[in-house]
Amino acid sequence: MKLYGIRNCDTVKKARKWLDEHGVDYEFHDFKKDGLSSEKLSQWEQAVGWETLLNKRGTTWRKLPDEVRDTISAQSAHQIMLDNPSIIKRPVVERGDGVSVGFNADAWSAWLG
Secondary structure: OEEOOOOOOOHHHHHHHHHHHHOOOEEEEEOOOOOHHHHHHHHHHHHHHHHHEEEOOOOOHHHHOOEEEEEEEHHHHHHEEEEEEEEOOOOEEEEEOOEOOOOOHHHHHHOOO
């Protein structure tokens, strides 16, 4: 299992704490510090869709110019997420062939159960 996120993100901290408390082994990848490849982002987009990955509730989204937000497409979203990894909803978790986005303790219990 591999958990992608940003080390100081509160949701990522909660997710890592939950995994630790439940004895789940995982590898952590800080995509702000360690980077994120276009290929990896494309895999996630194919698995869950770019709309799921794009965090439209955060400050990074709100800082984008209106014309960028109003004309967002799969192609432009991909480049925006590569240029601004903090706009990606966190955490992104890869487990086997599955990809999940965000943290929900009940859903994770079922998913990892």
